[in-house]
Amino acid sequence: MTMTADHLRPDATDASRSTAGFIELDERWSTHNYHPLPVVIAEAEGAWVTDVAGKRYLDFLAGYSALNFGHRHPDLVAATIEQLGRVTLTSRAFHHDQLGPYCRELAALTGTEMVLPMNSGAEAVESALKVARKWAYRVKGVPDGAAEIVVAGSNFHGRTTTIVSFSTDPVARNDFGPFTPGFVVVKYGDAEALEAVITDRTAAVLVEPIQGEAGVVVPPAGYLRDVRRICDENGVLMIADEIQSGLARTGTLFALDHEGVRADLYTLGKALGGGIMPVSAVVGSSAVLGVLRPGEHGSTFGGNPLACAVGRAVIRLLATGEYQERSRVLGEYLHARLGELVGRGVAEVRGRGLWAGVELAPGGPSARAVSESLMRAGVLCKETHDTTLRVAPPLVITREELDHGIDAITTAIRA
Known part of the structure; x- marks a missing residue:
């Protein structure tokens, strides 16, 4: 295709500034690897966004937890x-x-x-996998090329070729092979199944303390403590993917904190950039991260000055404990109110803090239909899979705003 001056000239017509015009541009020029709701956001502040037509919406998704501190937090x-x-x-x-x-x-x-600074969450996970393998060869003594990493079924850790290699979601995997070897998948929440696959070649266990993309699935009580015990007894690293669940989303700094468990490595992202920059990191033991030497791993933008400055501002907000407490208190209220819908269009409500997976009852509307209904009512939420509505408002939300969003969910499901 030959590019002409018309292709390069910014389109400033009135039609292009309409909702339909912007969506048409997206559909024409961007790859169709997302299925967004038909709303075009132009401005945002706190827990609210405004579209190109001037309509305001309550944000009940917070960029999949990237906007824990709301839009454009002044600090x-x-x-x-x-x-x-x-x-x-x-x-x-x-x-x-x-x-x-x-x-x-x-x-x-x-x-x-x-700390190993990177950019995206997927980069952090890839980095943790590389570190775990190198640690297995250099420290544990696993034969070269034989290291295995155990992961959980229904996981979501990103979309790189290696990460989708151990996904159990056919949408994420289909047509992207051949896949990277060296991973063993076991059922999430099943400690016995995990223990059964541990061998002398096992380098690490990678686990989400709460599975977000799977529908905000909380494992059985004691499971994460069992994972830690199994790792300790077998000389295996525990890697916690806290990219969505961490940084105050569940009412504590880490979701692992609810069970008093510490990981050897944590992957962080999303909220670490404050909704401004893509910022991620692997944090953990120096005995593990210290296996890396110059030239063995890196990123041109990882740890750049702008990302670090934003990350430091995020750390200052989290250091006060205010956002963890807001998530804990408002999260209890959120789950109590959503729990009232069980048996009335809702089969189950899962999650912790200001994070909930609302599982819709069979025979009712799809989660996509409920998301579209909420959009029309001025609340932005999003489905995950066909039957689960994922709720994750910014932690700056007020109780009154929370009521507004929950009331809209109630009306949309009953309708």
């Missing part, structure tokens, strides 16, 4: 603007004055010893 915006006026990127070929403080502060917040 995060201020930190971003200040850093934009100084330096944004150096690459890791040089030191800069934000990286060391960021890593120290993130380690202190999370109670860990070392």
Whole structure:
């Protein structure tokens, strides 16, 4: 296709500024790898967004937990603007004055010893897998090329080729092979099944403390403690994917904290960038992360000055404990109110803190239909799979705003 001046000229016609016009542009020029709701957001603040036609919506999804602190939190915006006026990127070929403080502060917040800064959540997971394998060869003594990592069925850890290699979701896997070997899949929440597949070649167990994409699935009580015990007894690393569940979403800093469990490595992302920058990290033991040597792993943008400045502002917000407490208190209220719908169009409500999976009763509307109904009512939520509505409002939401959203869900399901 030959590009002409018309293709390169910004389209500023009135039609292109309409909802239909913007959606038409998306459909024409962007790859169709998402199925978004037909709303075009132009502005946002706190727990609210405004579309191109001026209609306001309550955000009940928070960017899949990337917007834990709401849209354009003033502290995060201020930190971003200040850093934009100084330096944004150096690459890791040089030191800069934000990286060391960021890593120290993130380690202190999370109670860990070392930080590996990356960009996306999938990059953090890929990095943790590489570190675990190298640790297995260099420290545990697993024969070269033989390391195995145990994962849980119905997992979601990202969409890279290696990560979808151990997905059990056919939509994520189909047509993307050949797949990366070295992974063993067991049923989520089944400690006996996990213990049965551990061998001398097992490097790590990778687990989501709460499975988000699967429908906000909380494992049975004691399961995560069993995972920790099994890892300890067999000299295996425990890797917790806290990209969605971490950083105050469930009422504690980590979802693992609910069971008093500590992981060897944590993968973090989403909220770590404050909804402004893609920021991720692997944090954990220096005995594990310390296996990496110069040239063995890296990222041009990982740990860049702008990302570190935003991340440091996020850490300052979390260090107060305010957002963990808001999630805990408002989360109890959210689950109590949503629980009233069980038996009235809802089969089950799962989750912790300000995070809920609303499982719709068989025979009723699809989760997509409920999401579309909510959109028309001015509340933005999203389905995961066909029967689950995923609820994850920003942690800055008020009780009154929470009531507004829950009332809309109640009306949409009953309708």
